[in-house]
Amino acid sequence: MAKLSKEEAKERIGKLKAEINKIRYHYHVLDESIVPEGVKDSLQHELQELEQEYPEFITPDSPTQRVGGKPLEKFEKVTHETPMLSLNDAFSFEELKAWEERIKKVVGLSKLDYYAELKIDGFAIALVYENGVFVEGSTRGDGRTGENVTQNLKTIESIPLNLKPIEQNTKEKEFYERIKGRVEVRGEVYLSKKEFERINKEQEAKGLPTYANPRNLAAGSIRQLDPRVAAGRKLDTYIYELTTDLGQKTHEDEHKIIKSLGFKTSKDTKYCPNLQCIQEFYDFQGKRREKLPFQIDGMVLIVNDEDLFKRLGVVGKTPRGAIAYKFPPEEVTTKLLDIRVNVGRTGAVTPYAVMEPVKVAGSTVSRATLHNEDEIKRKDIKIGDTVILRKAGDVIPEVVSPIKDLRTGKEKEFKMPKECPICGGPVVRPKGEAVARCLSKDCFAIEKERVIHFVSKDAFDIIGLGEKIVEQLFGAGLVTEPADIFALTEGDLKPLERFAEKSAKNLIDSIQEKKTVTLPRFIYALGIRHVGAQTAQDLADHFGDLNKLEKASVEELQEVEGIGDVAAKSIYEWFRDKKNINLLKKLKEHGVSYEKVRKTHELDGKTFVITGSLESMTREEAEEEIRKRGGKASSSVSKTTDYVVVGENPGSKLQKAEKLGVKTIDEKEFKKILS
Ligand code: IVH
Numbered sequence: 001m002a003k004l005s006k007e008e009a010k011e012r013i014g015k016l017k018a019e020i021n022k023i024r025y026h027y028h029v030l031d032e033s034i035v036p037e038g039v040k041d042s043l044q045h046e047l048q049e050l051e052q053e054y055p056e057f058i059t060p061d062s063p064t065q066r067v068g069g070k071p072l073e074k075f076e077k078v079t080h081e082t083p084m085l086s087l088n089d090a091f092s093f094e095e096l097k098a099w100e101e102r103i104k105k106v107v108g109l110s111k112l113d114y115y116a117e118l119k120i121d122g123f124a125i126a127l128v129y130e131n132g133v134f135v136e137g138s139t140r141g142d143g144r145t146g147e148n149v150t151q152n153l154k155t156i157e158s159i160p161l162n163l164k165p166i167e168q169n170t171k172e173k174e175f176y177e178r179i180k181g182r183v184e185v186r187g188e189v190y191l192s193k194k195e196f197e198r199i200n201k202e203q204e205a206k207g208l209p210t211y212a213n214p215r216n217l218a219a220g221s222i223r224q225l226d227p228r229v230a231a232g233r234k235l236d237t238y239i240y241e242l243t244t245d246l247g248q249k250t251h252e253d254e255h256k257i258i259k260s261l262g263f264k265t266s267k268d269t270k271y272c273p274n275l276q277c278i279q280e281f282y283d284f285q286g287k288r289r290e291k292l293p294f295q296i297d298g299m300v301l302i303v304n305d306e307d308l309f310k311r312l313g314v315v316g317k318t319p320r321g322a323i324a325y326k327f328p329p330e331e332v333t334t335k336l337l338d339i340r341v342n343v344g345r346t347g348a349v350t351p352y353a354v355m356e357p358v359k360v361a362g363s364t365v366s367r368a369t370l371h372n373e374d375e376i377k378r379k380d381i382k383i384g385d386t387v388i389l390r391k392a393g394d395v396i397p398e399v400v401s402p403i404k405d406l407r408t409g410k411e412k413e414f415k416m417p418k419e420c421p422i423c424g425g426p427v428v429r430p431k432g433e434a435v436a437r438c439l440s441k442d443c444f445a446i447e448k449e450r451v452i453h454f455v456s457k458d459a460f461d462i463i464g465l466g467e468k469i470v471e472q473l474f475g476a477g478l479v480t481e482p483a484d485i486f487a488l489t490e491g492d493l494k495p496l497e498r499f500a501e502k503s504a505k506n507l508i509d510s511i512q513e514k515k516t517v518t519l520p521r522f523i524y525a526l527g528i529r530h531v532g533a534q535t536a537q538d539l540a541d542h543f544g545d546l547n548k549l550e551k552a553s554v555e556e557l558q559e560v561e562g563i564g565d566v567a568a569k570s571i572y573e574w575f576r577d578k579k580n581i582n583l584l585k586k587l588k589e590h591g592v593s594y595e596k597v598r599k600t601h602e603l604d605g606k607t608f609v610i611t612g613s614l615e616s617m618t619r620e621e622a623e624e625e626i627r628k629r630g631g632k633a634s635s636s637v638s639k640t641t642d643y644v645v646v647g648e649n650p651g652s653k654l655q656k657a658e659k660l661g662v663k664t665i666d667e668k669e670f671k672k673i674l675s
């Protein structure tokens with residue numbers, strides 16, 4: 001390019017600045033791109049060169065001045081003209097109503113209206129403009145005195161370096177008249193969720209500590225003496241407060257003015273004539289929360305009328321006329337009780353955390369996958385630790401980190417078991433791989449079948465817990481054996497595919513309903529080889545109590561009617577297997593039991609055989625009814641059969657009954673016996 005004269009350079013610099021500023025404003029404040037990528041950089045490069053040649057034309061509001069300056073020795077103190085306040089919290093609609101009642105009394109009014117906006121999980125800042133030029137940016141500090149972080153704030157592109165008329169029909173002269181002298185706005189510096197993750201990954205890679213939440217990260221970026229750190233992070237802002245009087249009468253006005261000055265304001269705001277409207281807006285935003293690109297931790301509501309707001313005054317460090325209506329926390333602490341492993345479809349042995357149940361993001365959680373051994377090491381998680389648990393909306397809960405300061409010394413390190421907890425087979429972690437595997441092939445399938453049997457119709461009969469879901473629960477590490485079913489919470493299920501809020505609740509309800517079943521069902525559910533539904537009934541009848549059955553010798557078992565040598569041995573051995581003893585113990589711990597009282601067994605000793613189909617119930621249901629009353633349901637007719645129930649299209653059993661002289665009854669008679 002031909003060399004410009006000084007005059008020409010001055011004019012070009014002015015034009016470049018205006019153009020870059022326009023592109024910046026559209027991109028960073030309005031979220032729209034008006035020129036292809038790279039154009040702004042190239043214009044900025046030209047500007048930089050011209051400014052180097054004519055340094056006398058460099059102004060503090062030049063876009064080249066966003067990243068500049070050397071690292072500071074320390075931050076200067078800034079005294080806020082008016083204190084930077086914080087907000088009281090409300091966690092329920094009741095608390096909100098109580099707050100409204102209190103403030104209505106203070107101002108002697110029966111009705112108030114509000115302005116509601118998102119409460120962004122960021123870091124509060126104050127920006128001061130002198131005659132339209134950004135001169136000072138500061139942190140809240142203790143509310144009265146903060147730190148001068150102008151250099152860092154300048155790197156944030158959504159912060160204008162000078163105030164310019166935004167609306168097309170604004171008269172420039174009037175605009176500059178309005179903003180003459182000092183104008184101060186306040187708002188929030190924040191990072192997108194994406195940027196938060198990116199920076200944490202970067203920290204990890206550098207072996208540096210990660211940030212627990214976006215607020216800490218925003219604060220950590222702004223409170224850096226070297227402005228290059230802030231410049232390297234995509235920090236953003238929302239401005240929500242104008243402390244200078246520019247004629248605003250309501251908080252709604254205030255937002256409009258802030259926007260017209262060129263600041264980025266949130267679109268997610270709402271005027272609300274009452275608290276009901278606030279609640280609706282809160283519910284709406286609560287549902288969107290997960291999908292928003294940045295984190296919010298609630299809503300801020302402010303009495304809309306500025307005069308009223310002032311009249312309501314300040315108590316301590318919080319204004320009476322505003323409140324933060326918080327969402328359920330997405331991060332809580334809980335105790336890590338144990339680290340167990342589950343075995344997946346492919347034999348992958350995955351550790352997971354067993355925690356003291358805790359409410360997070362609105363649901364109760366007690367399990368979280370820990371992915372693999374290395375992850376546990378990297379996060380330095382030990383059994384017994386108090387941990388930070390995070391769950392954003394309906395995503396899978398995650399153990400973020402332990403709170404090491406709370407350690408007692410009794411915490412235990414996790415060791416990957418050498419033997420598969422399910423089948424006892426060898427667990428091997430191939431060199432260079434993150435995942436350990438159980439080498440025996442059928443391990444997963446066998447264990448899954450065990451759980452499916454446990455919840456099946458003749459056993460615990462848990463409605464809604466089919467094979468697919470059992471598989472899903474295994475996959476998520478939530479279930480490795482039958483007893484785990486009873487530790488499930490709604491919060492565990494919601495993140496899983498296909499689990500809308502409703503079905504999660506339904507399943508948990510039906511599990512809780514079945515915590516107590518009849519003794520025969522309980523015995524059958526255990527899945528002891530050679531113990532079908534009828535044998536389970538026989539055992540229950542004979543022993544009447546699980547403890548007695550557990551202790552029975554092979555000889556004692558053989559005495560039970562209908563139990564042969566093979567079954568007796570199998571039952572005896574089942575109750576002596578460590579894994580099974582553990583299952584019974586865990587079931588007890590979860591409050592799973594059987595009905596202790598022996599029902600009056602009106603059909604005690606009576607044997608039934610059903611042939612053909614019944615009208616009012618299935619064969620399985622009929623057999624269950626018989627067993628419930630102490631009777632026996634057999635599949636073949638013999639001399640000892642008491643009744644053959646004859647339904648539609650009876651089979652050969654009817655002829656056999658007639659031949660043997662066994663009493664036959666129809667459905668009506670059968671139902672009479674049952675009633
Ligand atoms: S208004 C009088 N609006 O929450 C205080 N604050 O706990 C004025 N915050 O210090 C605050 N989003 O850092 C307001 N839309 C919003 C906000 C918001 C986030 C932060 C801010 C404030 C803290 C209060």
